[in-house]
Ligand SMILES: Nc1ncnc2c1ncn2[C@@H]1O[C@H](COP(=O)(O)OP(=O)(O)O)[C@@H](O)[C@H]1O
């Protein structure tokens with residue numbers, strides 16, 4: 001390694017001076033660790049914990065997949081006597097709850113994946129469809145990484161295969177020159193492929209999935225006459241797609257494609273306490289990842305989640321009418337607002353009460369789609385917020401006093 005004299009180092013171009021601060025560390029620091037790594041211990045534990053029969057190529061039993069997604073309700077599971085404990089796997093483990101919602105929904109998803117049809121998760125944005133699909137694919141086949149993001153620009157190649165043009169020109173079509181899509185890779189490994197936002201793809205591109213899901217193979221006409229002309233799906237292959245109800249594309253999917261999927265609708269979290277607990281733990285995790293302490297009062301979090309739920313449902317917790325904004329008041333948005341409040345509390349400690357930041361953040365969330373939503377938020381303030389303040393709640397009194405923030 002060459003050393004740069006200090007006086008030159010400052011002015012040297014970035015590309016030559018970028019060095020890792022910890023050159024001996026083999027693992028680069030990442031913003032997001034994929035679930036297969038983040039939960040590696042849980043996955044290894046559950047594989048040893050439940051040795052029952054599993055569908056072909058599955059890493060875990062269907063029941064253990066559900067436990068991985070839903071958690072063990074705070075109970076420590078104990079490995080049965082006499083099982084070979086893999087290295088680094090504890091004998092007892094509490095499995096963290098990850099998806100907050102209906103266990104029966106998750107069970108149906110798991111059963112679908114063991115069968116012949118694909119799984120389509122539909123719902124409003126921010127209801128953890130993507131998260132659920134990552135968790136399911138991780139538990140079933142050990143990776144969440146075989147994913148295609150659906151957009152208006154997604155091509156059939158991205159769902160099937162493309163070519164390495166340098167090799168194609170040099171050698172002609174061959175197995176080596178073929179670039180497998182994540183879907184083709186999942187087929188050959190017998191794993192789960194994910195297609196995010198499938199309804200954003202053009203209909204003719206979506207329909208590439210029809211033959212793939214029914215015949216469970218991809219034809220490669222360029223390799224006709226060779227053993228590689230047909231890529232068959234290995235046992236265990238399946239597909240999880242997600243679709244956003246706000247995109248209004250689900251009804252336009254072809255009947256043929258719809259028939260290849262079992263639809264499951266993922267809804268918002270029904271229970272206030274469960275949603276508040278989730279928002280707290282995710283906001284806590286995000287500031288702790290940034291190395292800062294989490295200092296947001298429960299009263300602030302509860303007010304935040306209550307406001308999101310009232311606006312989402314069009315009715316307050318007390319049953320008062322609320323005019324719903326057209327924008328989606330999702331749990332995912334609530335998590336990010338709570339994270340922002342927590343970062344403000346951590347980096348500007350003592351400047352002001354973080355509760356005072358809540359109206360501005362809510363305004364930011366509702367104003368995204370329709371300017372008229374700001375007026376609806378003011379309506380919420382003039383109704384439920386004011387009534388709660390009048391009933392003597394200190395938190396809502398503070399929020400009511402901040403109404404001018406919403407005038408902007
Ligand atoms: N029911 C839920 N259980 C757990 N996390 C949730 C739930 N609903 C929303 N979230 C939070 O929202 C985030 C974003 O969800 P995401 O999977 O991107 O939603 P979608 O794909 O439905 O738009 C999740 O990572 C999680 O922090």
Ligand SMILES: [Mg+2]
Pocket residue numbers: 129130131196242
């Ligand atoms: Mg998503």
